[in-house]
Amino acid sequence: MDKFGIDSQKVVYHPERVAQWAAADDWEKAKKVYPLYVEISPAGACNHRCTFCAVDYIGYVTKFLDTKILKERLSEMGRKGVRSVMFAGEGEPLLHKDIAELTTHAKASGIDVSFTTNAVALTPKFIENALSCVTWIKASINAGSAKTYAAVHQTKEADFERALGNMKAAVDFKRANKLGTALGAQMVLLPENVSEAEPLAKRCRDIGLDYLVVKPYSQHKMSKTRQYEGMRYDALMSLGDRLDKISGGGFSVVFRRHTMEKWDDAERHYTTCHATPYFWAYVMASGDVYGCSAYLLDERFNYGNLQEKSFTQIWEGERRKKNWKYVLTELDISECRKNCRMDEVNRYLWKVKNPPEHVNFI
DSSP states (O other): OOTTOTTSOOGGGOHHHHHHHHTOOSHHHHTTOOOSEEEEOSBSOOSOOOTTOTTGGGOOOOOBOOHHHHHHHHHHHHHHTOOEEEEOTTSOGGGSTTHHHHHHHHHHTTOEEEEEEOSTTOOHHHHHHHGGGOSEEEEEOOOSSHHHHHHHHTSOTHHHHHHHHHHHHHHHHHHHTTOOOEEEEEEEEOTTTGGGHHHHHHHHHHTTOSEEEEEEOOOOTTOSOOTTTTOOOGGGHHHHHHHHTTOBTTBEEEEOHHHHHGGGOOOOSOSSOOSTTTTEEEEOTTSEEESOGGGTTOGGGEEEETTTSOHHHHHTSHHHHHHHHHHHHTOOGGGSOTTOTTHHHHHHHHHHHSOOTTTTOO
16 A cells, blocks of 8 residues: 555665765765755745644744755755755745745756645646646645644634645646656644544545555654643554555555554664764755754754855765764764654664674575
8 A cells, every 4th residue: 555665764775875874984985975865944934833743843934945045955966966855844835935946946956856735835836837846745634624624733724625625736737747746645643633534535535646644643852742742553553444445546545554553662673873964854944954853953963054055065064074973972862753754764774784693695
């Protein structure tokens, strides 16, 4: 059902970059290992105030990345080996006035483009001008009814139908133009919306989406919101079986069972974060580049600002070098967010660095 590998990791498909990382035993080699994936927040502002928002502590500041500078940096990222960007972040990416232009430019730079968005600002203009350059769009729709949606997203009820209608318009354009863009939705499973997962799945299937992801909540260490901190999923596994029955005809429900099961696994399975500061990066709407999205505003993970320096200067600079040493020798990963985005990547990289005996007997 999970044909896009959403509930696993995909660094295994980049053996050359992994080999480069594995051989980077000093800074001169490590500084040349560029990220495969960069999450970019083109807008700091957001039109919703979701109850589970991990980055509420940042404050939804109305900032937008400069279009000209970001296009220059995207071209540079493509040349340096960045393979994908996700426009998402601490704000709603579609609120950036030049987001279609940024999308087409990123694709022209050799970078695959994706979006995590609430889809309320997904306009016909964007669909017509940029959808052909997008690998996937995942709409955050965290309820199966307008009433619950408004309560969770802290917005007006009309946004529920607007978001679904916008995604339906994208589906229609995709089909009419025979595009390969994957169009999906995701629901963070919360006490308020558990009973609405099945109705949402059916609605997503009926409007022609490719998938619905149902994922667990993950408490950010710095979030203001704490109301879901004790959320557990062991009693909800049967929901996955019911959702599986809705899949079919080109539509699938990705119930992130593996990620949910890890909640009860107290062991990290690795003691060092190898994903940071190598395989991914995060760009805030201010232009600051971070090595990990779980540590935004933590200066230990801030490498510099894209609006002041080139990506090469930042990635090979002294601040990343300092963080490289810190993560390698000092970071206590018990401080880190459980089930972080790089958890599965780290499990794989740990095995590469710490193989069991008899590995030559393949």
